[in-house]
Amino acid sequence: MAAFGSFALLLALALAAYNLLAGAVALRLIATGQPTVVSPERLAATARRAGIASFYAVTAAAFALVWSVFANDFSLAYIVEHSNRALPDWYKFSALWSGQEGSLLLWAWLLAAYGFVLRLTHKRDVKLYAYAGVILAGIQFFFLLLLCFPASPFALIRGAIPQDGNGLNPLLQYPEMVIHPPLLYLGFVGFSVPFAFALGALMMRYPGEKWIKITRVWTMVTWLFLTCGVFLGMHWAYAVLGWGGYWGWDPVEVASLMPWLTGTAFLHSVMMQEKKGMMKSWNIWLIFSTFLLTLLGTMLTRGGLVSSVHAFAESPIGYWFMAFMVIVLAVCIFTYILQFDHLKNERQVESVISRESAFLFNNLVLIAACLVILWGALYPILSQFVEGAKVTVDAAWYNHVAVPIGLFLLFLAGVGPLLPWRSTSLKSIRRNFVLPCLALWFTALACLALGIQPWHNGGFDEGRFYALIAFALAAGVVTAILSEFVRGASIIARQTGRNCFASTYLLIRRNTRRYGGYIVHLGVVVVVIGFAGSAFNRSAESEMALHDRLLIGPYELENVGATQDSTPNYDTEYAQLDVYENGAKRFQMTPEKRVYLASGQSQTMVAIHSVPVWDLYVVYEGTNPATGQPIIKAFLNPLVSWIWAGVLLMALGTLVALQRSEVREQRAGPAAIEEVKS
Amino acid sequence: MTESLGLVGGALLALALVAYTFWPEKFFAAQRSKSRLDYLLERQQQLDENLRDLNFEFSAGKYPPEDFAAQKAPLENESAKLLAEIELLQKAQG
Secondary structure, eight states, rough: OOOHHHHHHHHHHHHHHHHHHHHHHHHHHHHHTOOOOOOOOOOOOOHHHHHHHHHHHHHHHHHHHHHHHHOTTTTTTTHHHHOOTTOOHHHHGGGGGHHHHHHHHHHHHHHHHHHHHHHTTTSSHHHHHHHHHHHHHHHHHHHHHHHHTTTOOOOOOOSSSSOOOOOOOOGOOOOGGGGGHHHHHHHHHHHHHHHHHHHHHHHTSSSHHHHHHHHHHHHHHHHHHHHHHHHHHHHHHHHSSSSSSSSOHHHHHHHHHHHHHHHHHHHHHHHHHHHHHHOOOHHHHHHHHHHHHHHHHHHHHHSSOOOOTOOOOOOTTTHHHHHHHHHHHHHHHHHHHGGGGGGGOOOOOOOOHHHHHHHHHHHHHHHHHHHHHHHHHHHHHHHHHHSSOOOOOOOHHHHHHHHHHHHHHHHHHHGGGGGGGGGHHHHHHHHHHHHHHHHHHHHHHHHHHTTTTTEEEEEEHHHHHHHHHHHHHHHHHHHHOOOOOOOHHHHHHHOOOHHEEEHHHHHHHHHHHHHHHHHHHHHHHHHHHHHHHGGOOEEEEEEEOOOEEEEEEEEEEEEEEEEEEEEEEEEEEEEEEEETTEEEEEEEOOOOOEEEEETTOOOEEEEEESSSSOOOOOOOEEEHHHHHHEEEEEEEETHHHHHHHHHHHHHHHHHHHOOOSSSSSSOOSSEEEEEEOO | OHHHHHHHHHHHHHHHHHHHHSSSEEEEEEEOOHHHHHHHHHHHHHHHHHHHHHHHHTTTTSSHHHHHHHHHHHHHHHHHHHHHHHHHHHHHHO
16 A cells, blocks of 8 residues: 555646646636647646546545555554554544644645635636636645655655554544544645635736635635634643643644634635725735745644644654745745735725724734734744744743733624724714623623632732633623624514514524624633633642542542553553532542553543533542552633633534525626637 | 555556546636626625615614714715716627
């Protein structure tokens, strides 16, 4: 299979190269109208088919690697490093993306799959899709080049073939790891598509803004994947790493957050271009930056420039990424300068208090957040370059800067929908802002009365202060969004005589994009409430003899014993803890510690009891070698489940926004498509 | 799978994909350039959408009448100009 896989990758590379070159030549000939022997349309059609064929070839290569994992083919270095015979089947499948070469292959395959769908649907706008297809072929060519030369997943092992492999990294042997990386990659890779459309539209001087409508679904689907990928990663970190938190500002986390921030900014500001013909240059650079940030993130973490707890494979491919980024940036700048006059805005922002301004602020804040995070990510590299010593930025620094920015974004999420386009009168502000402001202040006072105060233990507590602001803002934003639903639904109820539920349903169907967006905003509010809960986290740690008790919040944990188990893949030790609440036994928790046989590495498996108010999170840290007694660490993390519920709401909102509205959407009709005889 | 079998498989795959790429098609899609009229019709569609949104928000009691009138007037003016040009171009096209 190694020979077949390598050959399939070389074939895919050749097909991508043909797609790139023949497609570019064809588009040039069509643009200049030069007479040629072969019709340029015919040449473009073969280029498109080469792109489709490239997908089949990459699929064959991915199949070859998965086959090799399942066949325990230890003649391949990649299989030796990332699998072993006793590895369960579902983790064997995830070995495909557990290492550098495999994840690059997954990247290339997903890109080919996106390109495949794009090329099959090209009749929607033949010319724009041809440009986008060629640009995607260029990106695909780069990844296939990596896979064929410096990072081949089919490289053979030197020397004798071992009987068994080293096994999958224990951190990755967790069910979510089977879906988290593909989702994250679907998001990362997916931004190549709106990038390709935007660059293509700019190259061909696409008249009007219809290309935005055409690419909207691509951008939203990509954003949804990236959102789910980022939050699944958080959940994985929470459930596996055993430190009680879900976000540690690790470089890999930061790398996934940066394109999410710029992608979110793009999703908002592109509406301004579509509706008002504004912010054209800004949008182009937002999507360019988003794509470049996906490359930068990969270069930072996978290229070994910064270290991370989950940069599972590092190699010198960082320099390849750097070169590719320089090329992409040069192409973007060149095209932008060449077509600058095409990006003239049709109108300007007229008032600071308008929906346009809210969008603009939202964008500026998202970009500020991205730049701050980028600074933190690059600081170790810059400090090493300037001072000769690598200085890393800790989570406290990120929190100190990012939390106020996040709260300001939350504020804008509530204010934006209430403002009209162009300008706002005082009367309009009074009409729309009274209720949300009342909700905000009422919640703030209620929180203070309930003891959520910024002063704690005789001093100012920054975390509690921000939590108080977050709860108050959340109430204001929820009121603002719900008032939008209530207002809209009441008109429909008046017009149709239906009840409030049916009217709300009709309202959402009428404008899925807007109300889907509001549902996403509600999801964000719920997530922020979950984040705010971290200001009240508690923890306790104890070495526990049999029947010793550990008190945390309303719970009392009693050690009732320990047990051991063995599987072909790992040996494990469980601590058995009975959990009491108000003096009554409620349930048992069994945190464990595993030792994986193939790699000899140990891994804690956290036990989590989740209720809406908080999570009881228990870690078995092993036994004290001196006393032989288990060491138990327990955390009481308030409102964590709100984060996961909020993400589900965000996903639901995006799915709603992806549906076609009943009254508004007319399918983007491109200039007439003709069937031309070859 | 032996190396030679893998290579045979690879060669067959290559043959199939090259044939797929270069197989002469009877027809292929082409697209005429977007005309000014196409662009204006698109723009008109967007303006109609903006006006519909504005009317709906006004009915929902979001804006006082004077704000509504101030926002509606420029949209209607732009729409009127577009419609006039569209009509002119459609007449010219016969």
